[in-house]
Amino acid sequence: MVGKKSGRALLREEGLQRTDNNMEFSTWPQVNMINQKNYYTEFLKRDDQVLALRLQHDERLDRRKKAAVDIDRARAQGAADGVPFVEPDPELDEDDAMDDIDSENFGSKTIIFHPGSANLRVGLATDAIPKTVPMVIARKSQHTESELSEPLPKRQKLSKEGATEELFGEDFATQYNTMATDFRTFRRSNKRRVLPNSRELVQKWNTAVPADIISEHNDRVHVEWTELPADRKQAPEYIVGDAALRIPERSSPKYRLYWPMRYGWLNEEDYTTRNMVIRDFFLILEESIKTELGLRNRREWSQYSAVFVIPDLYEKVFVAEMLRQAIVEFGFQRVCFIQESVAATFGAGYGISCVVDMGHMKTGIACVEDGMVIEESRINLKYGGADVTDTFVRMMLFDKFNYQELNLLRRHDMLLAKELRETYGTMSDENISVQQHTMYVRAHGEQTRKYDFKLYDEGMLAPLGYFRPAIFDHTDKLNARRKLIPRSTDLYDGRPNDPMSPAQLAVLDYAIKNIPSAVTATPVKPARPLPTPMSISTPSKARLLGLPPHMNGNGDTTPASSVAGSPPPEDMGTPQPGDATESSDPTLPDTDALDLVVPIMPLHSAILTSIEHASGLDERRRRDLLGSIMLIGGMSKTPAFHTYLEAQLRAAMPQYPKEILVARPPKELDPEILVWKGGSVFGGLRVTNDSWIGGVEWDRLGGRILNYKVLWHW
Template sequence: MVGKVSSSKLERDEGLKRTDNNMDFSSWPQVDNINQKNYYTEFLKRDDQVLALRLQQEERLNARKKAAVDIDRARAQAAHEGLPFTEPDPDLDEDVAMDDGGSDYGSKNIIIHVGSQNMRIGLATDALPKTVPMVIAKRSARSEAEDSEPRPKRMKLDDSAPSEEWFGDDFAREYNGMAEDFKRYRRGNKRRVLPNSRDLVTKWNSTNPPDRIPEHSDHSRIDWTELPANPAKAPDYIVGHAALRIPENSRPRYQLHWPIRHGWLNERDYHNRNMLESDFFRILEETIKTELDLAHKKDWNQYSCVFIIPDLYEKVMVAKVLDEFIREFGFQRVCFMQESLAATFGAGYGAACMVDMGAQKTSISCVEDGMVIEESRVNLKSGGYDVTETFVKMMLFDRFNYADFNLMRRHDFLLAEELKEAYTTMSDENISVQLYDFYLRAFGQETRKYSFKIYDEGMLAPLGFFRPSIFDFSDRLVGRHKLIPRSIDLYSGHPNDPMSPAQLSVIAFVNQAIPSAVMAAPAKPARLFPTPISATPNKPTQPRPLGIPSHLNGDREATPLSSPAGSPPPPTEETTGTPHPQPTNEETNPDDTTLDLKTTQPDTETLDRTIPVMPLDQAILTSIHHGSMGDDRRRREFMGSIMLIGGASKTPHLGPYLEMRLRAAMPMFPKDILVAPPPRELDPSVLVWKGGSVFGKLRMTNDSWIGRVEYDRLGARILNYKCMWHW
């Protein structure tokens, strides 16, 4: 047996010697393991590593260099001419020192606030904006009245059918229920109630035909939009006020298109996304050219734009607006601002609960210290147009002598707006059977003077803000997301648009209390082979956080839990529209239900099928409850600074009536609740735009502006660094 031979013997006897050639085992670089207990990175930890901030710093540095050169030049010029030179104050604010503007600072800033029915636009230095209808008329074979069913929708179009059956049993039941509650409310206020008031109205309206006035005797004739005698020379489209004054039977025909509906892009009436977006930006472009006297697009690169967006916005739409303004419009800079924050700028409030009541949506948010509280944002899809339509329905229900009322006709739509502004109120002091008249002016027809009577329709129609079940929600979600997809998070796959716990509370309330605002679920395809019934017991469901409804948590229990803002009140109180509500347990103790909805992903299918509507007073309390976050001091501060803004808020006596309902719902705060109009007698409908103009004139807003260089390098990602809120 041979033993182990030592290396020295092998080297001596066999001549074998190990040599090392200093070569590595592999050409791959060897990386040492990181010490997990002590490692550090500086990635995106400094401002100069963020492109948006670095470009801003470079801009400020260049401005300081330019200012220093200007000072040296002025000093040398003064010395050459023998004049004294005053050195600038070194303690002066940097941005103010670099600013070379004077009293007209902001004259190059365009402020745009787009609504569903009207758009406000103007320069930051203007006292008031220009109000332009958000509509475009395009040449078509048929007008919108000829191409769609009449509005309000009639269940029975037969003229021989009684008016009580025109709108179905549901509307008749709601209307009669509101009328009975209104009688009890008036008796409680010691008002005189005649038992036959409705009969007096229907009898007069059904037996009094209109008087006809020749056109040459009418001193208030309408100036209709004139079209060329040759139809071939007629323009392809008309924008704004002129579009609403085009005759119905014009040659050629024009059809009205509204790109914005209920705060969303109007996907229901369009069949092409490019056409929808083209109409939207064409209205903006033509309005800038005509209303702001900027006819040449080449001059727009000298102007900046502040675009006001909703509190609960859609990211796809905001990114599209930014791209269009930078690339197509050629603006020098663009800034986005939320509506509620702009309203506080216009009103001069530091903390407030802003209730923006528009034509087709109502936004409620709590603002504190220049920031919109994200948890408090509420967006209701109802507004002044719903009151207009309901007012017309109520008058037609009471045999209104102009039975051919159709809101799809242009002159009828303008007439309905005039009637609503003239005869709706939230005060029952002067509610009685009264005689009024109006003039119907249609192109090519004699002016007709109608004398009509109304009783409680003028108050019951705006009372729909507190009883939204009277509104028609049948086609509000038709075509939703059929053209423009929802923004989806690339990592989680969940919807990426902002959502708030207060808005989820509204969704939960609708699913429990207003079935008419929940659209039917789409039919699922039938299985080829039915799922067999398993004999094994089902897997136990995971416990759900307190207060989260089952339809928002993913499971489908038979009895959903209460909403975060409180269970729906009994049908005899809030949901019946009683003018003087009684407080509910949830409202008197809003802190009894505590939950955290930040970690809960909403059911996308449920959100797409639910129209967010809620009684106005309850929606305000829901927003304040989530905005205060359990802090009693903040709750009292928000309740004492509730401000009604928007065109629909100009309904007479709406503020005192809302304050009365809030005091009845929250009796523990008898002196803290205050609903105030805008200060300094500002028009509520332009307050948001006014706040945007104030912001556009500030000199300390450089962090919010997005320039061309930044957008070219980062695209829509620049919004993560430039928005004044969490994007």
């Protein structure tokens, strides 16, 4: 007889006993229970819990209390004098007047800064026009900038035959000859007379006519060179602005020119440390305040406010550094920021506009509506007036220009080339013909040289590079990029978070597919990140581009947002399109490829790309933006440029024959200073402007205060 077995033995023998093999019941992710203690918390859900908003509320309350006390005092005084008291109108908008409560002009204590790659515009908000200071500083050095680098434009070694096609390479010769052929076809279609041997006439004249020497007593124009002390030890360590550009090449001691800003961002190629480039940038601002505004006593600066005009696609690290320097080092009472496109609409008085800022080394495009930039439309192209000047010089040298030793790195040659481009550059083919011109080369310690030379189509083909940017030289524009200045990264996942737009992604995609010289193959070791990253990125929206395939790649879609917490990629170039976006679209390039791309696109295509992303499916907004395209910046002064651009836009979008309109700023405003003028209007508003950042806010929150204070999505 078998004995009775226990239940545990039966489970073991029959295989019914449960064993734990550490396997999950399901592959679905497990959601943890909500912490009921914090479920109903109100942390940072009320305005009084945010320091920036609480300080604004306290400031308004103090202002109202002061106004109430003033009214009571005035009422009592009126009763004592037997004069009836008139109550103020409570409906008046305080921002309409520039007189504050103490009847002091608020704008007279506000300084407006608009830094650029070539010039700094600075002035008080009450000034009619700003002071213009070249954004350059000269420092003592063993060698000048022309001695440290090969001549610019860069020449190639010629063969024994010395053909001009070899001077700047086969690619440039092909591009130049193609543009010249298309230009002749364009002139014939406009019923213009075209001589078949115009280029040969120019080359023959320039080769045969030498320079004439003019003695000093016969030269009626004298250049005012910067005089240096006879004792080398007494020479200043640095010189800023116009005086730096007029230092003789063979001065004793020698000086080297530094440009802290290039292509709209800090110049990392000519500097060895981050502190040096930042120091020179703010040193130019400091000297401009002292010399141009007459505020030599730094103790007075604490009574002033500062407005900084920054690009639409800015770098957060640099903006945060500007805030720190203005509050801590300069000691300004308060600081605020405004974007360039918004400032342009403020200055022009436009409610809606597509702003095209044609600067010295960059061209910014953005659509603005009701005082706000449409984030998806922002574009930053890395070409400008400097590229036109360089191309104009190369074209003249290609046509055997008789001043063959022209070097844009020499100071007098740089100023001469800019003058020639401004004088002979045009976008009108009406008066294009073989014409004789005269120029004078004046260098310190040398006799004046007079050159008689001839030009044909160089004055129009050079600015035509805006529509054929492959003719520009893009090879060195990303040199040493991110070598010194780190990029901003997200506080939580460590991903780069500088602002990016779908329109800028389309520009980078176009550059990869159509402009080989815009793609850099040499990576640079990225700079060490800052210990305290900045804030979150600007979101991007997926949207199809309704442009022709030849103007917008292949109608690619914009990458969608991603929240993946992967480590930040190695950074070597243009702001990352993949900073906050990733895409499964196989037609788009990957993020690593875009790191080494210069954003280049024909100007008319870039404008239409910006408008398309800004309008989306809203046909009414698209028509409004097409009819309010505003050209600003120095290069917008090129004769007939807006007319030529308008014709190109209408040819690309024939379905809008009457809606497209390209115009300059109204009211005869100078397009070069329009952005600064808009900043002065913004800075002249009274203290009710909530974007001001004071010292208390900076001390407690640092750069994080920008999340609450700027008037756009930081």
